[in-house]
Amino acid sequence: MAFGATRIARQMLGRAIAYSEYGNPKQVLRCIQYPVQHCSPEELTVRFLASPINPSDINQIEGVYPSRPSMTTDLTPNTPSAVAGNEGVVEVIDVGSSLRDRWEPGQWAVMSTTNLGTWRTHLTTKPENLIRVDQYAFHNVQEAASLTVNPCTAFMLLHSAVKLQPGDWFMQTGANSVVGMNILQLARHFGYNSINIIRARPDAESLKERLRQLGATYVITDEELMQRSEMKKLVPKWTENNPPKLGIDCVSGRTATEMSKYLANSATISTYGGMSRQPLGIPVSLLIFKDLRFHGFWLTKWKDEQPSKFRDLVIQMQEYYRRDVLHSPDVDLVDVDANAEPADFLKPFTDSIGAHGKKVMLFHYDN
Amino acid sequence: MAFGATRIARQMLGRAIAYSEYGNPKQVLRCIQYPVQHCSPEELTVRFLASPINPSDINQIEGVYPSRPSMTTDLTPNTPSAVAGNEGVVEVIDVGSSLRDRWEPGQWAVMSTTNLGTWRTHLTTKPENLIRVDQYAFHNVQEAASLTVNPCTAFMLLHSAVKLQPGDWFMQTGANSVVGMNILQLARHFGYNSINIIRARPDAESLKERLRQLGATYVITDEELMQRSEMKKLVPKWTENNPPKLGIDCVSGRTATEMSKYLANSATISTYGGMSRQPLGIPVSLLIFKDLRFHGFWLTKWKDEQPSKFRDLVIQMQEYYRRDVLHSPDVDLVDVDANAEPADFLKPFTDSIGAHGKKVMLFHYDN
Known part of the structure; x- marks a missing residue:
């Protein structure tokens, strides 16, 4: 616990890729900074290890995707905004006092819902928004980061x-x-x-x-x-x-x-x-x-309707990685410095959007 | 029984609209004459009262409909042929000896299967090819003649x-x-x-x-x-x-x-x-x-798969006519002289094909 607590005591600044209006991502996306919150007794604070750029993320920013995050003033008091991205793998860095029998720093997790905003460094959230995963089940971090969309869609298309x-x-x-x-x-x-x-x-x-x-x-x-x-x-x-x-x-x-x-x-x-x-x-x-x-077939709708079955499916896909049934897809890893100045944090995202091939953003932290 | 037996003893000639090759109905249809058969103990002999011309009947003759009758030499010993038409209402005129506890002359019936060839005057067939109907359930003969296709399709489209x-x-x-x-x-x-x-x-x-x-x-x-x-x-x-x-x-x-x-x-x-x-x-x-x-939705496929449900559905539609839920569709009645010379028997059919509006052929018998 001291591990996480120490970090957050430094009044860390998180960074996120956000937008306040819909449009061309290269024009509407910006990097915002925000103080990483201390978590309440019922919350966890996590940092992102890797977040993919999926086509639906782009469509959301363009305003042409039917599911979208609400724009709020949580991180941007002057202009409501939404953090982009829907998929990613996180590491827990601080655990609320009432959750310490079930969670501990270092645990990996993925998103249980869409629209949490995953193109960011830090998030303080309720555990129900996360699904624990076992980092040792995966061959690499990008497999964990891409667990909740493509393999789940593939399984459902074959079986539903x-x-x-x-x-x-x-x-x-x-x-x-x-x-x-x-x-x-x-x-x-x-x-x-x-x-x-x-x-x-x-x-x-x-x-x-x-x-x-x-x-x-x-x-x-x-x-x-x-x-x-x-x-x-x-x-x-x-x-x-x-x-x-x-x-x-x-x-x-x-x-x-x-x-x-x-x-x-x-x-x-x-x-x-x-x-x-x-x-x-x-x-x-x-x-x-x-x-x-x-x-x-639209995974987002299915998972909203069947959240418990979705959790089971994610764990099943994790087991397929562990058993070598599934292997990492062909993706390009893009390094992102979690401590970079806002413009430098933004650039790898905007450079990756529209580029050929699937990109997974890998966040690097100083400590 | 004497009623039917008397008729058939006269070595009656039935008439049917048949084809031996697929093509333009006006070119390939012809009228054939055939002796009306005495029925075996397990058969019924019926005469048609009315038979609709449905679009699928035309498509069958053109050879572009996936369900088609076999061409046989039953009525045309020299050239295999099929009798056109799939829907109609009949009156029983002779009853095989083993069926006399369940059927009697004068009973009306409709077709339980497709491809029986309903553009004809007489048919000797097994009772399983027929569904008994109550002539007093209908406002007119064309309702009974059109019972097995359109109302059943309508019901299934609304409910399946x-x-x-x-x-x-x-x-x-x-x-x-x-x-x-x-x-x-x-x-x-x-x-x-x-x-x-x-x-x-x-x-x-x-x-x-x-x-x-x-x-x-x-x-x-x-x-x-x-x-x-x-x-x-x-x-x-x-x-x-x-x-x-x-x-x-x-x-x-x-x-x-x-x-x-x-x-x-x-x-x-x-x-x-x-x-x-x-x-x-x-x-x-x-x-x-x-x-x-x-x-x-294709009624022909459904009824082939669910013959018993189809019989129930036909009877349910009959009850809807009886209870005034359903009324006769807008159709044109076309008179056909069952005793006409072949060319005169054929003409009302070929005249009706391609004409505007749904046609139901009404067969008139001398006795």
């Missing part, structure tokens, strides 16, 4: 709409997305077979090989998918006439429509993204005569 | 995807289709409110009034639906912020997409047709953030 049996087939678009790669690792664990669609690109063959290593059974490009006469022969051959019962889609547009044609009667297509920025075009005959069912 | 409560709202496109008008009559019975979309037309106001008389709460044209700023005010006002939980669609295309925007979170859209001949375009955000679910 259709009950697959080992040997069953599914198809997915955007198979090289982080969720797509988590899906492949989980599918290998459960013995599901998959036909995976990636965008045609110069390095398609090496990407195919990488996805097969993660667990993909077959990988094709969207251009190959469009070769209908060829695909109509290949899919039944690959699946031995056991057509995919589940489609998982994060691309939408023509790719998703085309994928639907290879699914089994009464299959479900679960959509979790629309990278093509095109609507999903569904031929009516697929709905009526093939009985395909289309719905979307 | 979402459990509405009295006072709840739904929306439907193509509200003036026969199914749409059956839906309105049933909705009034169950106390459901509806917003109904029709195609813009010169006589829209009188059609709106007609649909309100059948049970519609509000009726708008597709052009009115597209006035988004107006509709975004009207729908919450009409529904008192109890947005529709169910969308029923037989139009697809832009109209269905637009309708989806006014539905409640987690609403279901049930598609049973695509009159616009456009695919259903679904914005991904409606799937993910609004959790809308899209599926199709």
Whole structure:
């Protein structure tokens, strides 16, 4: 306890990436400083070890995401603001007096809810906003930091709409997305077979090989998918006439429509993204005569409705990391000096937004 | 019994509208004549009183409908053929000796399965292909003839995807289709409110009034639906912020997409047709953030899977006619002389195909 108490007694200044109006993140984000609060008997004070930048974080700042944090004057007395970010892993640094039988400094935790604002150094909060994790379950800190969004989404997409049996087939678009790669690792664990669609690109063959290593059974490009006469022969051959019962889609547009044609009667297509920025075009005959069912999956909504099941799911994903079922996704680690001047604290965030590839911000503390 | 036996002893010739190849109905349909068979101890011989022409009957003849009758040499020894038509009401004219405790001449019945070929005068068949109906339950013969497709589809569309409560709202496109008008009559019975979309037309106001008389709460044209700023005010006002939980669609295309925007979170859209001949375009955000679910309903598949429930449903619809919940849809009755020469028997069918409005063929017998 002295450990945490000592730190906070120094009247430490936390830093957070916040915004007071919606818009282009490079324009509306700023770094604010705030005194790290002493925690009340029922609270914990934590510091962030790593926080990913997810596409939905950007959409929130732009004001185009349906779930958003409230803007408050808690940290910015003059102008209400919200701290950006929704995911991250923290280390407990101070424990409220009534919580000391259950928590101790050094414990790692992840967020149990969205909109807590994770692009920051310090947070004083109630323990119900956190889920304890075991730092030794993970291969590295970025796995823990990315525990609550992508692997959970991957698991739910594979398991919530259709009950697959080992040997069953599914198809997915955007198979090289982080969720797509988590899906492949989980599918290998459960013995599901998959036909995976990636965008045609110069390095398609090496990407195919990488996805097969993660667990993909077959990988094709969207251009190959469009070769209908060829695909109509290949899919039944690959699946031995056991057509995919589940489609998982994060691309939408023509790719998703085309994928639907290879699914089994009464299959479900679960959509979790629309990278093509095109609507999903569904031929009516697929709905009526093939009985395909289309719905979307949004983890934020599900976890708001099922908070206890979400906690169980996070712990289950942690166990998959521990048992080597899941491995770190391909991410770029970006160093952030927790003691930097505000402009220097802000810069790695704004530099990372819009850059290619998933970024995880790693906070470095002086002590 | 003598009644039926006498008739068939005369070596009667039945007439049927049949086809041996798929194509334009006006070109491939022909009238065939066949001896009306004596029924075996386990069979019934029936004559058709009335048979509707449904759009799916046409699609079957064109070869573009997924469910089709087998082509056999039963009636046409030289060239395999199928008799067209799937719906109709019959009168029993002869009863096999082992069935005489349960059936008698004069009993009315409808088809329990599709693909029996109902555009014909006489059929000898097993009783399991028939569902007895009570001729006194109906206001007229066309109600009985149209019992097994449109009212059953209407009931299932209203009840299978979402459990509405009295006072709840739904929306439907193509509200003036026969199914749409059956839906309105049933909705009034169950106390459901509806917003109904029709195609813009010169006589829209009188059609709106007609649909309100059948049970519609509000009726708008597709052009009115597209006035988004107006509709975004009207729908919450009409529904008192109890947005529709169910969308029923037989139009697809832009109209269905637009309708989806006014539905409640987690609403279901049930598609049973695509009159616009456009695919259903679904914005991904409606799937993910609004959790809308899209599926199709096809009565033929449902009844094949649930034959016993289908029989119950048909009898329930009959009771709705008896209790004045349902009334005859707007149909044109077309007289067919059951004893006409083949060319004259064929003509009313080919004249009716492609003509505006739903047609029910009424068979007239000499005796």
